[in-house]
Amino acid sequence: MRTIKVLNLVPGMVLGQDILFPQTGATLVSAGTKLTVELIRRIEAFGIKEVMIAQSDKSRQEVKEEELIPVMTEYHNRAINTAEEIISGSSEQPIEEGVVKELVSELLEQVDLDSDLMLNLSHLKSYDNYLFSHCVNVSILSILIGESLGYSSEELNLIGTAALVHDLGMMKVPNKIWKKNDVLTPEELTLIKNHPVYGGEMLKDFPEEVVSIVKEHHERFDGSGYPQGLKGDDIAFKARIIGLADVYDACISNRPYRSKLTPQQALQIIFQDKDKFDPHILKVFISVMAIYPIGSLVQLSTGEIARVVRVNKYQPFRPIMEILFDRNGNKLEPALRIDLDDDKNNMIHIKHNLSPEEHNSILEKLGAAF
Numbered sequence: 001m002r003t004i005k006v007l008n009l010v011p012g013m014v015l016g017q018d019i020l021f022p023q024t025g026a027t028l029v030s031a032g033t034k035l036t037v038e039l040i041r042r043i044e045a046f047g048i049k050e051v052m053i054a055q056s057d058k059s060r061q062e063v064k065e066e067e068l069i070p071v072m073t074e075y076h077n078r079a080i081n082t083a084e085e086i087i088s089g090s091s092e093q094p095i096e097e098g099v100v101k102e103l104v105s106e107l108l109e110q111v112d113l114d115s116d117l118m119l120n121l122s123h124l125k126s127y128d129n130y131l132f133s134h135c136v137n138v139s140i141l142s143i144l145i146g147e148s149l150g151y152s153s154e155e156l157n158l159i160g161t162a163a164l165v166h167d168l169g170m171m172k173v174p175n176k177i178w179k180k181n182d183v184l185t186p187e188e189l190t191l192i193k194n195h196p197v198y199g200g201e202m203l204k205d206f207p208e209e210v211v212s213i214v215k216e217h218h219e220r221f222d223g224s225g226y227p228q229g230l231k232g233d234d235i236a237f238k239a240r241i242i243g244l245a246d247v248y249d250a251c252i253s254n255r256p257y258r259s260k261l262t263p264q265q266a267l268q269i270i271f272q273d274k275d276k277f278d279p280h281i282l283k284v285f286i287s288v289m290a291i292y293p294i295g296s297l298v299q300l301s302t303g304e305i306a307r308v309v310r311v312n313k314y315q316p317f318r319p320i321m322e323i324l325f326d327r328n329g330n331k332l333e334p335a336l337r338i339d340l341d342d343d344k345n346n347m348i349h350i351k352h353n354l355s356p357e358e359h360n361s362i363l364e365k366l367g368a369a370f
Contacts, residue, residue: 171202
């Protein structure tokens with residue numbers, strides 16, 4: 001147990017000792033009670049300054065997550081390393097389809113195990129391994145969209161395979177160009193815009209559908225894409241899926257020319273350019289990501305800072321969150337899990353998303369942990 005000032009109480013904390021009426025000594029709130037907004041207000045109204053808080057019991061879901069996180073983190077890192085070996089080695093010898101499909105089959109297993117944890121992991125990427133982690137994360141996002149579209153396991157493996165190698169052609173572009181943090185010259189831009197073609201050429205032993213997807217993943221529904229300027233249904237359907245997943249993951253990643261965007265900024269950019277994307281795929285994508293995507297940092301109506309760790313597809317405004325900082329800006333150790341869809345939390349809602357500056361400041365305080 002620990003002593004907490006009433007001003008720093010957070011909904012969801014559990015009382016470790018009875019709170020007594022100051023005048024009579026009668027019990028105001030019993031030990032073991034999980035605090036709600038109403039109870040905290042009531043305790044404050046009686047002028048009580050401090051209370052004892054117990055270590056709250058973890059839910060079965062939290063216990064399961066603690067077991068899965070290290071395993072899935074290790075797998076995610078291994079998948080990125082394998083992707084690097086596959087993609088980097090493509091300049092010396094042709095890529096074997098079986099090796100890529102095996103990696104994607106393992107990705108499918110991880111997504112089936114816990115897709116929300118995989119999406120949490122997709123936010124952990126560094127500049128040094130951007131290209132390879134990006135390919136893995138686009139594969140994960142494309143698989144999730146495909147699942148929502150009702151794809152079979154075989155189709156999911158195919159789209160995951162195409163997504164994993166969608167940027168293979170970047171190996172034909174000099175590093176100094178795609179890592180450049182300045183304006184590209186016309187010649188450099190031409191090389192970048194041809195990377196889908198280069199990728200398709202490097203996959204000549206893969207199924208024709210995979211090759212077409214890779215060649216067309218930068219085409220856009222309104223005809224504004226490249227390299228061919230295809231439009232609407234002329235673009236392979238799965239290429240439209242990967243194209244959307246590609247844009248989202250690129251937005252939430254650090255790039256040489258800008259810091260990573262927040263999930264909300266990424267969605268805003270996609271909505272601003274909604275004509276570039278297949279409207280049906282965009283609708284499904286939003287249902288997968290929800291209004292507050294995993295990784296979103298928000299302020300609650302009660303003043304705390306929290307991060308979305310699981311989405312609620314049926315109540316998109318009521319996700320599962322971890323409260324990171326109390327209403328006075330004190331970091332909680334450990335973070336406190338709260339489900340906004342729980343009836344006990346019906347007086348709490350998300351007040352607003354953190355600004356990009358606040359978002360980055362919080363991430364710096366938290367480090368790499370999620």
